[in-house]
Amino acid sequence: MTNFRVTAATAALLCFTVLGASTALADNGEVNVYTYRETKLIQPLFDAFTADTGIKVNVVSASSGLEQRMKAEGANSPADVLLTVDIGRIDEAVQAGVTQPIKSETIDKIVPAQYRDPDGHWAGISMRARVIYASKDRVKQEAITYEELADPKWKGKICIRSGQHIYNNGLFAAYAAKYGEAKAEEWLRGVKANLAQKPSGGDREAARDVAAGKCDIGIGNTYYWALMMNNDPEKKPWAEATKVILPTFEGGGTHVNLSAVVLAKHAPNKDSAIKLIEWLMSEHAQHLYADMNYEYPLLSEIKLNPTIASYGTLKPDALPLADVAKHKKGAANLVDKVGFDN
Numbered sequence: 001m002t003n004f005r006v007t008a009a010t011a012a013l014l015c016f017t018v019l020g021a022s023t024a025l026a027d028n029g030e031v032n033v034y035t036y037r038e039t040k041l042i043q044p045l046f047d048a049f050t051a052d053t054g055i056k057v058n059v060v061s062a063s064s065g066l067e068q069r070m071k072a073e074g075a076n077s078p079a080d081v082l083l084t085v086d087i088g089r090i091d092e093a094v095q096a097g098v099t100q101p102i103k104s105e106t107i108d109k110i111v112p113a114q115y116r117d118p119d120g121h122w123a124g125i126s127m128r129a130r131v132i133y134a135s136k137d138r139v140k141q142e143a144i145t146y147e148e149l150a151d152p153k154w155k156g157k158i159c160i161r162s163g164q165h166i167y168n169n170g171l172f173a174a175y176a177a178k179y180g181e182a183k184a185e186e187w188l189r190g191v192k193a194n195l196a197q198k199p200s201g202g203d204r205e206a207a208r209d210v211a212a213g214k215c216d217i218g219i220g221n222t223y224y225w226a227l228m229m230n231n232d233p234e235k236k237p238w239a240e241a242t243k244v245i246l247p248t249f250e251g252g253g254t255h256v257n258l259s260a261v262v263l264a265k266h267a268p269n270k271d272s273a274i275k276l277i278e279w280l281m282s283e284h285a286q287h288l289y290a291d292m293n294y295e296y297p298l299l300s301e302i303k304l305n306p307t308i309a310s311y312g313t314l315k316p317d318a319l320p321l322a323d324v325a326k327h328k329k330g331a332a333n334l335v336d337k338v339g340f341d342n
C-alpha cells in the first residue's frame with residue numbers, strides 16, 4: 001500500500017461527516033458547477049451526489065475559457081465550483097482572482113498536503129502521471145528516469161507534443177523546481193537534441209508516431225493510453241504497439257499532476273459547494289471520478305481501473321504541486337530559450 005493516499009480510518013470519518021452533513025442540509029440546496037468535462041460524461045457523478053445529499057447540481061460545460069468567464073461575470077457569477085485539470089490551469093484560475101480558500105477540515109485531513117494549495121485555493125481530486133509510451137518492439141528496458149531522456153542514447157528517438165503545452169510545462173516546471181533552472185535548461189537542451197521530429201500533435205499522436213516507427217518513445221499522460229486501448233478502436237493499435245513505463249526522477253518518484261476543484265470567489269451557494277467538494281473525496285465519488293477519467297484516485301481504498309493498474313505501481317514524486325506552479329513561468333521561458341519547439 002502506498003503512503004501518499006489516505007487511510008481507511010480517515011475515509012470512514014469522512015463518510016460519517018458527509019452523511020451527517022447531508023441530513024442537516026436536506027433543504028433544497030443546489031450548487032452550480034463549471035467544468036471542462038462534457039456534461040453527459042460527468043452527469044453520473046453529479047447524479048450520485050444528488051442521490052447522496054439531496055443537493056441539485058447545475059452544470060455549465062465548456063471546452064475552454066471558464067476562468068475568464070467567471071472573471072467577466074464578477075460578483076454576479078453563478079459559479080460555485082470549478083472543476084479543472086493540471087496545476088497550470090489551476091494556477092491560472094487562482095491568478096485570475098476567481099477563487100477563494102476552501103475552509104474544510106475534511107479536505108485538510110483527507111487531501112495530502114502536496115496535492116492542495118497551502119492557502120486553500122485548490123484541492124486535488126485525482127491524479128494523472130506524465131509517462132513514457134515505449135515501443136514494445138524496440139525498447140527493451142522496463143524502467144526509465146526523466147533525467148535519462150536527455151541521454152544521447154535516445155538521439156532521434158523521442159516524440160513529444162509542444163514544450164509549451166501545460167502537460168509538458170508541468171513536467172519541465174517540476175524539473176526546475178527540483179534541480180534549479182540552470183540544470184533544467186541543460187536537461188531540456190539534451191531532450192531537444194534527442195527529438196525525432198519537431199514537437200507536434202497531442203499525447204495520443206506520440207503513441208501513433210511510435211507505432212509508425214518514427215520514434216521509440218513518446219511522452220504522454222496515463223489516461224490517454226487507457227482511452228486509446230479501451231474506448232477508441234481506431235487508435236487502439238497505437239496503444240497496442242506501445243507499453244507504458246512509469247518514469248521516475250533519480251532518487252524520487254513519478255511526476256503526477258491533478259484533476260482539481262476550486263471554490264468560486266463569489267460562490268452563491270457556498271455551503272452546498274463545500275459539501276460537494278468534500279463529497280468528491282468520499283469513497284463513492286473517488287471510485288466514480290477515477291474510473292470515468294482513468295485517473296488515480298487520491299483515496300488508497302479505491303481499486304484502480306485495471307488498465308491503469310497494468311502500468312505497475314505508481315510512486316508519485318514528493319514535490320508539492322504548489323512548488324511546480326511557482327516554476328511554470330520559468331519553464332515556459334526555458335522552452336523558448338532552448339528553442340524546444342523549433
Ligand SMILES: [Fe+2]
Binds near residue numbers: 221
Ligand atoms: Fe488531457
